[in-house]
Amino acid sequence: MSVPARVLPVSDADVQAAAELLEPVIRRTPVVRSRALSDLRGGPVYLKCENQQRAGSFKIRGAYTRMARLSEAEKARGVVAASAGNHAQGVALAARLLGVPARVYMPVGAPLPKLDATRGYGAEVVLAGNTVDECLASALEHADTSGAVMIHPFDHPDVVAGQGTIALELLEQQPDVKTVLISTGGGGLLAGVATVLKARRPDIRVIGVQARTAAAYPPSLAAGKPESLPSMSTMADGIAVGRPGDVPFAIVESLVDEVVTVDEETISRALLLMLERQKLLIEPAGAVAVAALLKDDLQIETPALAVLSGGNVDPLLLMRLIRHGLASAGRYLRLRVRVPDTPGSLAQLLMRLATTDANVMEVEHVRTGTRTAVNEVEVALWVETRGPDHCERVVADLTAAGYQPRSEND
Missing domain, CATH: 3.40.50.1100 (Rossmann fold)
Structure with missing residues (x-):
């Protein structure tokens, strides 16, 4: 006796009907190729730019x-x-x-x-x-x-259907895609996209991506039902959801191939990469799918496509994220160096750094502390470098000059 197929709360036809409803309302956002990510992955990688959607994210579709x-x-x-x-x-x-x-x-x-x-x-x-x-x-x-x-942000069939219209567009814009990566919070976007892709192109691998410190889907999928996280903490506030929705969970459990997590450092690196190399402003939640592409241990078949889910970011947060991302990428070096508490010692240290082509951004004197002697002062420095190799050369040069630098990047 055959077991009847599970009836899911949203169908491909539901998404198609939503697309007809949305046609005069939303923008058809572009798909662009990322040369940097393509080089990294050894094959074509594309970006679906929902950060350029009306109101700055995909959410208008479902709402x-x-x-x-x-x-x-x-x-x-x-x-x-x-x-x-x-x-x-x-x-x-x-x-x-x-x-x-x-x-x-x-x-x-x-x-x-x-x-x-x-x-x-x-x-x-x-x-x-x-x-x-x-x-x-x-x-x-x-x-x-x-x-x-x-109007629930993700736990309603109409909302899931609306979000799924992204998949209809990307299939037309990049029909040869083999892997699609989706930033995931409550699961509405992931469920909607998976509904279309698995109905029309079941060979496409669909991967949900969550921030590691706010990832409710892995334990929920392991338990076979939505589970609540005891706590969350992530820069990706747009996907900081403590419990998957019942409607999207049913779809994700049945159709999505894998849900992976990324850490905060990788999210900040992804955001910085999009700014520097792609000239795209995205928020941390929108960078999560890109962050998965930076994971060495994640096998991804190309052509691959990551959905940039939103671009609404606080400028003050953006400033901190850029600095954090530069530090994660080895572009900033945080050092502490003890020097004699005598006139000219700081100048000599700065001159030595200048010979390494390191750009000193901030300097702070620390005159008291358990590590410093009475006749010493500790100098804390933020130094701009050209990358991890340059950081190592700066530290090695200071050491060779008789200093004992302590890097705080690790």
Whole structure:
């Protein structure tokens, strides 16, 4: 007796219907080749630039699909959502386009540009809690008491179908693709893309990518059901979701080939690579799929394609991320050097560094500490270099000159 195939909550036909609904609303974002990633992977690697979508991310696709299908009575009651930023902007923009009142709950620490953009589209913004999960609880409570319709960021068939329209585009734009990598939080984007790809091109390998310190899918897949993380901490706030959605989990469990994780250092390197080599501004959550391509231990068949899911990043965070990424790539060297507490000692140290072509960016005197003698001073330096090999030469040169430098890069 044959076992009937499992019926999943979203079908390829559902995604196609969403695409027809979205056609006059969204942008068909470009697919571009990355020479740097192609060289690294030994084959063609492409990027689907959803960072150039309306409202700065893919979220408008799912939000508009869900809201456009509400009844007139539901629209009149308004909608409510919870988000760290991208879904907030997608809901706010969709609400404005559809003439629907919207309230959005956002974490207290949400980036100011995302707050301003959400308000700019006309939504009421309420700050509640420190995580998306806490905001979701507040949004659900408001929906229960007010009658507003909850527009979930990932746990609804219409939302998943809307996100899946990305796959329809990328198959037309890059039909020879063999591997697709998707940044993953709650799983709506991953589930939607997998629904289309496995229906139309089951040979394509679909890989979800999560930030290692906010990865709920690996333990959930191992358990066979959505599991909640006890805690999260990642720069990729857009995918910091503590529990997979029931709707996307069912699809991911059935259709996705693999879910992998990447650490914070690799995410920052990926973001920096996109800025430097691709001239693309993406947020940490959008860089996660690219970060997987930087993993030496991940086997990927090319042509491969990574979805850049969003580009909404706080400029202040971007400054810190660039510096962090440069340090991770060996472009910054943090040193501590003890020198005699006499006139001219600092000048001699700086002159020695100048001979190595290292650019000193910051200098700090530390006159007290357990490592320094009474007649010594410790000098802390941020030095700009040309890469890891240059860092090693700088340290070796200082050592040869009689200094005892301590690198804090490790």
